[in-house]
Amino acid sequence: FVRHFCYCNVGFMERTGGAIMTHSQVVSFWTSYLTSQGLSSTVNIKFRKHMAAPTMVSGKTVIMRFPTNYRIHRMKGTADHEVGTHLLRRLNEAQQPWFKRQEEFGMQRSLVTEEGLACLNTYLERGEKLMFRAAMSYYSVCMAEKNSFVGVWNALTPYLDDVEARWEACFRCKRGLADTSQAGAFSKDQVYLGGCDMLLKARESIDFTDLYLGKVSLEDIDTAREHGRKQGILLPKFLADGPSRSSYLKNLDAIA
Numbered sequence: 001f002v003r004h005f006c007y008c009n010v011g012f013m014e015r016t017g018g019a020i021m022t023h024s025q026v027v028s029f030w031t032s033y034l035t036s037q038g039l040s041s042t043v044n045i046k047f048r049k050h051m052a053a054p055t056m057v058s059g060k061t062v063i064m065r066f067p068t069n070y071r072i073h074r075m076k077g078t079a080d081h082e083v084g085t086h087l088l089r090r091l092n093e094a095q096q097p098w099f100k101r102q103e104e105f106g107m108q109r110s111l112v113t114e115e116g117l118a119c120l121n122t123y124l125e126r127g128e129k130l131m132f133r134a135a136m137s138y139y140s141v142c143m144a145e146k147n148s149f150v151g152v153w154n155a156l157t158p159y160l161d162d163v164e165a166r167w168e169a170c171f172r173c174k175r176g177l178a179d180t181s182q183a184g185a186f187s188k189d190q191v192y193l194g195g196c197d198m199l200l201k202a203r204e205s206i207d208f209t210d211l212y213l214g215k216v217s218l219e220d221i222d223t224a225r226e227h228g229r230k231q232g233i234l235l236p237k238f239l240a241d242g243p244s245r246s247s248y249l250k251n252l253d254a255i256a
Helices: 009-017 023-036 075-093 111-122 132-144 149-156 163-174 187-202 208-212 218-227 242-255
Strands: 044-048 055-058 061-065
Touching: 023 044, 023 075, 055 075, 061 075, 075 111, 075 208, 111 187, 111 208, 132 149, 132 163, 132 187, 149 163, 163 187, 187 218, 187 242, 208 218, 208 242
Parallel strands: 044 061
Antiparallel strands: 055 061
């Protein structure tokens, strides 16, 4: 995948992501998005310098790296990832009997499902559904496990011609290590592609709305369905009704 589709990062991003948005466009987008989800009075947006990730959710706040560097055709996917997945699942989790009691219900950690679902939701409305970033993240960790920071930089050079993007990829897979001149990796970023693969294989046998009963892992869907409270559960617009869910599954087929 990386060799065939990701040779020129800048060209790929410009071709598929569109123009870079101004700061005011970013603020306007988020205001509209949160209103459409019925969350305008619940969720805040903030900007912060020196973040490892360009966007993250903390509590009920969406935090974005400043200065912003979002592309117009990718902004909706970012919102569906951070709010339409992470935030809604977190809000729903707080309503469930297993909230802070997962071990009592025999429930597993949900990180792979969480990030896999968020990654899939990032691509729902994109014209191209090639998982460039997820593939690069997975590959970067593979390279970091057997290379120094400089070695990872050199390994990514043929695929990431944007030096800032290459630096960020190296930083993410080497962060937390005491000596980055040694082989070793922070491997969390592999859960995106791994989680996508897991959920895509299961897509014909599960109801994806069950994954919004809380921060539920794929393995615990039956437990969540049996014990979970469904009344008042918040769903993203792309899963809000029958037609939306049908379109959702078609998009997953296209991604697969």
